[in-house]
Amino acid sequence: MFGSALRALQNKWRSYRHRFVPWMVLNLSRNEKTLRQVTERCKDKLVPDVEVSESLLRLFTLLSHGAELRQFQGAQVTREEEQHGGDPQEAMLQCLGFCIERRPSSLERAGTGVFVSRGLVPRGATVAMYPGTVYQPHEPILLQSIRNPFVFRCIDGVLVDGNDRSVSRMVFRSCSGRDRLGPFLTSDTSWLTEAPLNPLAVGQYVNNCSNERPANVCYQEYDVPDGFPIELRRFLPNVNYSLDTQRPLRCVVLVSLRDISAGEELFSNYYTIVH
Numbered sequence: 001m002f003g004s005a006l007r008a009l010q011n012k013w014r015s016y017r018h019r020f021v022p023w024m025v026l027n028l029s030r031n032e033k034t035l036r037q038v039t040e041r042c043k044d045k046l047v048p049d050v051e052v053s054e055s056l057l058r059l060f061t062l063l064s065h066g067a068e069l070r071q072f073q074g075a076q077v078t079r080e081e082e083q084h085g086g087d088p089q090e091a092m093l094q095c096l097g098f099c100i101e102r103r104p105s106s107l108e109r110a111g112t113g114v115f116v117s118r119g120l121v122p123r124g125a126t127v128a129m130y131p132g133t134v135y136q137p138h139e140p141i142l143l144q145s146i147r148n149p150f151v152f153r154c155i156d157g158v159l160v161d162g163n164d165r166s167v168s169r170m171v172f173r174s175c176s177g178r179d180r181l182g183p184f185l186t187s188d189t190s191w192l193t194e195a196p197l198n199p200l201a202v203g204q205y206v207n208n209c210s211n212e213r214p215a216n217v218c219y220q221e222y223d224v225p226d227g228f229p230i231e232l233r234r235f236l237p238n239v240n241y242s243l244d245t246q247r248p249l250r251c252v253v254l255v256s257l258r259d260i261s262a263g264e265e266l267f268s269n270y271y272t273i274v275h
């Protein structure tokens with residue numbers, strides 16, 4: 001009986017993406033608003049990948065100038081360059097028109113959340129990235145997934161482990177070091193610290209929505225295109241678990257569902273079903 005019920009459920013919800021949070025599954029039966037339902041696969045992405053690429057390239061280019069400025073301390077730089085290029089938060093404000101940061105959540109007992117701290121997020125903006133190690137569906141993640149609420153399942157079964165502690169942390173560091181291409185880093189490990197070089201890379205701390213606090217952002221898979229400049233890949237907060245030169249790197253971005261003002265906390269639907 002349980003088998004046929006499960007099959008019926010699988011037929012109903014053919015494609016889904018979710019965060020592995022046990023209490024959320026219990027919550028789902030009571031609270032349909034915490035589900036994001038998409039009627040067709042083609043309607044799942046709120047903004048096209050090219051727009052995501054454009055935002056990332058603009059921000060990473062400015063961050064890259066800032067990193068150079070810091071390297072060549074003492075060099076002649078204008079005050080404006082110093083202000084906008086040197087500090088990741090300032091670069092974000094200049095480039096995207098808003099800043100986000102981690103703070104204690106506005107929800108009771110929900111730990112840390114992510115807030116818009118300055119500016120205004122327009123609808124359809126790339127607000128954050130979900131950092132972490134990327135596992136193909138067949139790759140082993142059992143050990144890393146134990147008591148780990150940061151594992152994200154993409155629509156195609158690819159998993160992203162965004163935990164910045166314990167085994168997950170060691171795995172990310174190790175894979176990132178392995179994938180270095182001569183002088184070029186191909187991923188950023190600073191999301192494992194309090195001060196990420198890429199200020200978007202805090203999306204794993206976005207909390208789940210509720211009836212009282214509806215979602216203002218949604219997840220979207222983004223495969224890094226071939227032409228993405230090698231020198232800017234060092235700001236990407238994702239790395240493949242297995243060395244893979246054939247497949248594009250999978251990233252997950254959070255896109256705003258509406259305009260979001262400074263002071264507001266970000267909330268996502270931890271569960272999306274694509275019918």
Ligand SMILES: C[S@@+](CC[C@H](N)C(=O)[O-])C[C@H]1O[C@@H](n2cnc3c(N)ncnc32)[C@H](O)[C@@H]1O
Pocket residue numbers: 021105107108109110111112113149150204205206207208209210
């Ligand atoms: C991936 S973490 C999100 C970051 C988390 N707030 C933290 O500080 O680590 C997911 C966990 O956050 C908490 N959480 C997320 N949304 C919540 C909500 N709406 N209400 C209460 N707790 C929530 C739950 O403990 C859940 O297991």
